[in-house]
Amino acid sequence: MKNRLKEYRARNNLNQSDLGKLVGTSRQTISLIERGDYSPSVILALKIAKVFGTTVEELFLYEEE
Numbered sequence: 001m002k003n004r005l006k007e008y009r010a011r012n013n014l015n016q017s018d019l020g021k022l023v024g025t026s027r028q029t030i031s032l033i034e035r036g037d038y039s040p041s042v043i044l045a046l047k048i049a050k051v052f053g054t055t056v057e058e059l060f061l062y063e064e065e
Contacts, residue, residue: 002061005034008052023047 009019016034017027023044032038040048040060049056 001039002036002063003033004059004061005030005048008054008059012052019048019051022051 005019009015014022015027016030020027020030024047025044029038029040029044033040042056045056045060049059052059
């Protein structure tokens with residue numbers, strides 16, 4: 001799964017730690033998500049989308065392997 005999390009963080013002047021605090025997770029988890037090494041739970045994906053005022057589908061892109 002690909003994502004646009006880093007792009008959205010940059011637009012909103014947030015670092016990984018700040019975003020983690022806003023959604024109740026760690027900086028490390030945000031980093032893993034951005035690298036594509038971890039897929040967030042539905043709840044975490046919804047929280048992240050809410051922070052940026054967008055949809056989960058806009059942030060996270062599923063591609064068949």
